[in-house]
Amino acid sequence: MRKLLILVSLLTSLTCLGQGDSTKSDVLSQKLIKAQTDYYLNQTKEKSEIASILSSLLGTLLGAGLALLGVRWSTNRQWELEKDKWNQTQALEREKWEKALEHESINEVRIxxxxxxxxxxxxxxxxxWLTWIGLHEPKVFSTNDIANYNADMKKLFREEVVAEAYLAALQPGLYIEMGLLAKQVSSIDYQVTVA
Structure with a gap:
């Protein structure tokens, strides 16, 4: 814009030089040059004010947009960090719970x-006890001893069946191993009752 202003003023002064030394035309051309210069200066001032307003407004909007993007990114990042922390906490709690459950299960199996x-x-x-009495004190061995033995074994057999079922539900492998031992005891009991 300034180049145009300088060009107009040069053209005007050249035109004035070509017309001669008349004062009347000099005054008119000077007034014309001054008017044109003022006009172009006003045009550039208005445009520069608008341009400065637009550029500051654009800069403000751009800065606000970048700030919002930064806040959004920061919020997303914080959310991801909190989510990761929550997942880690949940995993630790789940692991503790599983260990406690496993420990409790092991204790139940032991019991x-x-x-x-x-x-x-x-x-x-x-x-x-019954066989010892029969072998070492056959004279005091009585039917009462056999009745007491049968009552004790009946009671213990009921308890054995319940304990075997509970163990089978908790640990089938251990139930099978202990079941073999229980069968041996039952076999000996059968041999005692038929003898």
Whole structure:
């Protein structure tokens, strides 16, 4: 724009030089040059004010847009971090729960196996007591001893069946192993009752 202004003023001054030295035309051409210069200066001032307003508005909008994008990115990143932290916490809690459940399950299996072992030991003790009396004190051996033995074994057999079912539900492999032991005790009990 300034180049145009300079070009117009040069053209005007050249035109004035070509017309001669008349003062009247000099004054008119100077007024024309001044008017044109003022006009172009006003045009550039208005445009520069509008341009500066537009550029500042555009800069403000661009800055606000970038700030919003930054806030959005930061929010998304924070959300992802919180989600990861939540997932890690959930995984740790799940792991703790599974370990506690496993520990509790192991304890239940131990209790069930110990209960069955205790019942089998009680059956074995009843068999040994009855056979000891029969072998070492046959004179005091009576039908009352046999009745007590049968009552004890009936009670222990009911408890054995319950303990075997509980152990079978918790740990089938251990139930099979202890079931073999229970069958041996039952076999000895059968041999004692038929003898």
């Amino acid at each position: 069930a196996a110990a209960t069955l072992a205790k019942i089998l030991a009680a059956q074995n003790q009843a068999i040994m």
